[in-house]
Amino acid sequence: MRWNLDFEQAGDYELWAYIPGGRGKSTQARYEIHHAGQTDVVTRDQTSAADDWLSLGTFSFTASGDQSVALADNTGEPYTNADGVTIAFDALRIRPAAGPGNPDAGPGTTDGGPTAADGGNTDGVDAGPGNGAGGDKSGGCSSTGGGASWLLVLLAALWPAAVARGILNICMGNRTGRADLPLHGGRVPAWLSGRMSRLGRVIVEAIACEYGRAEVLRRLSHPFWFQSFGAVMGMDWHSSGITTSVVGALKRGLEPVRWELGIHVCGGRGKQSRKTPAELVTTAERVGFDGNALTRCSRLVAKVDNAAVHDGFQIYLHSFVVTDEGDWAVVQQGMSPERKLARRYHWLSTNLRSFVDDPHAAIDGEPNRSTIINLADHRAAASRDAQVELVNRGPDAVLPHLHMPGHHDMRQSNVVMSRLRGALTAAADRAPVDFAELLLTPGVGRRTVESLALAAEVIYGAPHRFSDPARFSYAHGGKDGHPFPVPLRVYDKTIGVLRAAVDRAELGNDDKLAAIKRLDREARRAERVARTGVSFDELIARERARSHRYGGRTVFGPTKPPRDRPEPQAKPQPRQLDLFSDGRA
Numbered sequence: 348m349r350w351n352l353d354f355e356q357a358g359d360y361e362l363w364a365y366i367p368g369g370r371g372k373s374t375q376a377r378y379e380i381h382h383a384g385q386t387d388v389v390t391r392d393q394t395s396a397a398d399d400w401l402s403l404g405t406f407s408f409t410a411s412g413d414q415s416v417a418l419a420d421n422t423g424e425p426y427t428n429a430d431g432v433t434i435a436f437d438a439l440r441i442r443p444a445a446g447p448g449n450p451d452a453g454p455g456t457t458d459g460g461p462t463a464a465d466g467g468n469t470d471g472v473d474a475g476p477g478n479g480a481g482g483d484k485s486g487g488c489s490s491t492g493g494g495a496s497w498l499l500v501l502l503a504a505l506w507p508a509a510v511a512r513g514i515l516n517i518c519m520g521n522r523t524g525r526a527d528l529p530l531h532g533g534r535v536p537a538w539l540s541g542r543m544s545r546l547g548r549v550i551v552e553a554i555a556c557e558y559g560r561a562e563v564l565r566r567l568s569h570p571f572w573f574q575s576f577g578a579v580m581g582m583d584w585h586s587s588g589i590t591t592s593v594v595g596a597l598k599r600g601l602e603p604v605r606w607e608l609g610i611h612v613c614g615g616r617g618k619q620s621r622k623t624p625a626e627l628v629t630t631a632e633r634v635g636f637d638g639n640a641l642t643r644c645s646r647l648v649a650k651v652d653n654a655a656v657h658d659g660f661q662i663y664l665h666s667f668v669v670t671d672e673g674d675w676a677v678v679q680q681g682m683s684p685e686r687k688l689a690r691r692y693h694w695l696s697t698n699l700r701s702f703v704d705d706p707h708a709a710i711d712g713e714p715n716r717s718t719i720i721n722l723a724d725h726r727a728a729a730s731r732d733a734q735v736e737l738v739n740r741g742p743d744a745v746l747p748h749l750h751m752p753g754h755h756d757m758r759q760s761n762v763v764m765s766r767l768r769g770a771l772t773a774a775a776d777r778a779p780v781d782f783a784e785l786l787l788t789p790g791v792g793r794r795t796v797e798s799l800a801l802a803a804e805v806i807y808g809a810p811h812r813f814s815d816p817a818r819f820s821y822a823h824g825g826k827d828g829h830p831f832p833v834p835l836r837v838y839d840k841t842i843g844v845l846r847a848a849v850d851r852a853e854l855g856n857d858d859k860l861a862a863i864k865r866l867d868r869e870a871r872r873a874e875r876v877a878r879t880g881v882s883f884d885e886l887i888a889r890e891r892a893r894s895h896r897y898g899g900r901t902v903f904g905p906t907k908p909p910r911d912r913p914e915p916q917a918k919p920q921p922r923q924l925d926l927f928s929d930g931r932a
Contacts, residue, residue, distance in 0.1 A: 353412035371435035524747035548600030587689030769874025834897030
């Protein structure tokens with residue numbers, strides 16, 4: 348098996364091969380290093396490095412891609428049992444060597460034995476290289492006498508960055524962003540988890556119906572959209588639990604329709620993450636794509652974030668979402684208990700354009716006020732590339748990076764108020780005129796339309812609309828009572844309206860889904876003039892005071908009517924809003 352290497356910077360590099368514990372039985376493993384127009388052969392005793400890095404030496408490489416490291420499967424050793432002598436293969440580690448060949452070499456990886464992250468097989472994901480076609484399914488081994496096919500899982504803790512980019516291209520995927528979140532414990536109550544599954548499913552179905560399956564993957568690969576998606580579901584707007592709960596809700600919600608929808612959620616948290624390879628292979632056998640290739644991608648992505656990045660976050664959740672076409676997105680999360688933080692990583696298969704590369708929705712701007720520079724347009728690719736070179740300090744310097752604050756209460760500084768006011772204004776001023784069909788749904792009132800406006804933005808909004816994920820918590824509150832208790836009546840009505848709209852659209856009648864899309868458009872139009880109005884604190888106080896009317900609930904139980912304080916009064920509304928005077932949610 349061969350590791351193909353592509354260096355943009357010539358120099359001397361140290362090489363190590365990782366040997367999984369109990370797998371390497373060869374005392375004469377033969378490594379061929381093809382470098383700088385020559386080939387060196389080194390022989391190593393794999394039994395001396397169980398669960399450790401085995402040094403191959405230091406070699407000079409040129410700035411080209413026609414170089415490699417190969418591990419031969421014929422060592423010349425005699426058979427010692429019926430299975431022959433096993434050779435272990437796993438990760439290759441490379442770093443610039445200190446000295447004249449690389450005067451600017453950085454520290455690279457740390458010396459010494461591997462950590463749990465280096466070796467894989469942690470609570471995050473079983474990152475071992477087994478389960479390959481013809482390989483030993485219990486680990487990364489091959490018999491020297493059997494001529495078995497090999498499966499290679501490439502892991503690189505590599506410098507310079509150009510080498511890492513070449514390795515990742517083998518997997519046909521790129522990291523698309525990350526999010527740093529306060530680390531919180533707790534569970535999602537049953538009364539919310541079921542609703543999250545139903546709302547998550549209908550939103551995904553709406554996106555797939557409008558834009559296709561690939562758009563679902565693009566959105567899942569964007570950290571700001573993902574956080575907004577979780578917030579509109581009623582999860583805590585800023586905590587690490589939003590990742591686990593959203594991934595779980597999608598897996599449960601899409602399971603009944605995965606074969607007809609063509610979107611499959613594999614993996615999950617802890618033990619569920621280790622089932623990713625088997626779930627991918629099972630799905631591939633029925634759908635027809637290459638399950639083993641996607642398994643390799645899954646493991647490589649997990650290893651890159653778990654070991655090669657060296658950021659101190661141990662992966663404990665790995666979710667691989669794949670479509671019938673074989674396109675995929677990965678959402679995985681690691682934790683750092685010492686820092687009380689979680690870090691979420693997002694990946695997207697490279698044959699899909701990024702959510703931020705020429706997105707379907709236009710950029711908003713006020714006409715005749717200023718020039719809009721749209722660097723997301725495909726015609727701006729050269730400009731984007733030039734800017735990347737200017738900030739070529741590693742991938743995280745240019746990718747979307749969401750950083751959520753540690754405070755649990757939601758504050759006005761966490762939302763773009765003009766956007767929130769735009770949604771509320773569209774619901775109050777335009778809904779009775781433009782959404783008659785929508786409002787004739789039994790029990791649907793202005794409060795539900797406000798939630799629908801935010802859900803509509805999750806379905807139809809452009810990437811830049813999700814810079815303030817906390818705003819989407821106004822749709823259905825949060826299970827811990829921040830910004831206010833989850834309004835179950837409103838939540839159920841939102842699901843019902845979206846469900847009816849998607850069902851009609853699947854039958855060829857998209858009138859209700861068109862109304863949802865129009866609601867999003869009206870909200871953005873209203874945003875341009877909704878520069879002043881009720882304050883954030885007033886909005887939240889009003890929702891808290893009315894929570895009991897909407898079936899408000901938190902993890903601590905149902906909300907009760909306020910006793911000693913009067914309910915905040917809303918501003919006088921136009922007469923057309925008499926439509927809502929019948930107690931609708």
